[in-house]
Amino acid sequence: MRIRRGPRLDTTILGATSLLAIAMGGGTGVQALAVAPPPAAVTESMEPPAMVGSWRSADGTVRLVLKPDLTYDLSVAGRDRKAHGSYLVNGADLRLHDEGGLRTPGRVSEDGLIEMAGHELFPV
Numbered sequence: 001m002r003i004r005r006g007p008r009l010d011t012t013i014l015g016a017t018s019l020l021a022i023a024m025g026g027g028t029g030v031q032a033l034a035v036a037p038p039p040a041a042v043t044e045s046m047e048p049p050a051m052v053g054s055w056r057s058a059d060g061t062v063r064l065v066l067k068p069d070l071t072y073d074l075s076v077a078g079r080d081r082k083a084h085g086s087y088l089v090n091g092a093d094l095r096l097h098d099e100g101g102l103r104t105p106g107r108v109s110e111d112g113l114i115e116m117a118g119h120e121l122f123p124v
Contacts, residue, residue: 051089055114055121062119072096 055064061077066087074083074096085098094106094114106116114121 051094051108051114054124056124057119057121062116062121064114064116064121 051066052068053066055066056062063075065073067073070086070088072083072085072087076083083096083098083100083102085096087097088095089108092108094108094116096104096106096116098104104117106114109115109120112123
């Protein structure tokens with residue numbers, strides 16, 4: 001019997017400090033958000049979110065492309081394959097839904113940066 005303990009969190013881009021905080025139940029700002037199911041298909045009348053475009057971390061290890069059709073590509077240095085899936089923007093909350101079922105929460109800061117799993121992503 002499998003026991004579900006909450007939403008799956010993509011830990012492949014978290015640092016050691018963040019992973020330890022999650023394991024110890026600490027609150028260092030990394031939290032798993034309650035997430036909605038992936039978005040439905042986009043209709044022609046829907047306007048793409050303002051976050052559409054390419055983003056990367058300052059050191060270039062994380063690259064995120066948010067597409068107008070509400071899908072994304074994410075590459076992380078050291079990871080063999082890119083992550084693909086859909087995303088939702090709800091106010092300042094950004095939620096990535098990987099095709100494999102992983103969910104990665106993010107936040108759009110007031111200065112327009114994406115904060116995700118301990119990384120700040122800047123527009124390219």
